[in-house]
Amino acid sequence: MRIAVFSASLRDVARAAGVSVTTVSQVLAGKGRISPDTVARVTEAAEQLGYRHNPSAAALRGAGSGVIGLIVRDLRHPFYAVLAAALGEALEEAGKTLLLSQSGAAGERRQQCVESLIVQGVEGIVLGGDAKAA
Numbered sequence: 001m002r003i004a005v006f007s008a009s010l011r012d013v014a015r016a017a018g019v020s021v022t023t024v025s026q027v028l029a030g031k032g033r034i035s036p037d038t039v040a041r042v043t044e045a046a047e048q049l050g051y052r053h054n055p056s057a058a059a060l061r062g063a064g065s066g067v068i069g070l071i072v073r074d075l076r077h078p079f080y081a082v083l084a085a086a087l088g089e090a091l092e093e094a095g096k097t098l099l100l101s102q103s104g105a106a107g108e109r110r111q112q113c114v115e116s117l118i119v120q121g122v123e124g125i126v127l128g129g130d131a132k133a134a
Contacts, residue, residue, distance in 0.1 A: 013049055072084065
């Protein structure tokens with residue numbers, strides 16, 4: 001059984017609202033000086049079409065994914081929990097998202113985590129050091 005997933009693009013929203021892709025991008029980012037009528041048309045079109053921001057597409061356009069990866073050895077260790085929470089809060093304030101990966105003790109697994117995060121288009125990766133047992 002195949003499931004089709006439709007994801008509206010900026011271009012789809014622009015067509016529906018009768019504006020340019022640039023205008024849609026500015027409205028959705030809350031930037032630029034756009035008339036309230038245009039903002040309402042774009043917002044309504046985006047909602048009707050089910051538009052969702054695609055970080056991967058944004059990264060391909062050079063806008064950055066807005067995602068930072070954190071690789072830690074073991075999330076159960078208090079140091080890593082505090083690190084993840086603090087980094088997550090700081091990134092949230094900067095309008096970014098934290099993507100967490102747990103590598104365990106094996107160095108080979110850590111490399112796999114790095115490669116996976118790169119493939120997912122993160123803007124950067126923080127490697128949690130080896131915390132000593134408390």
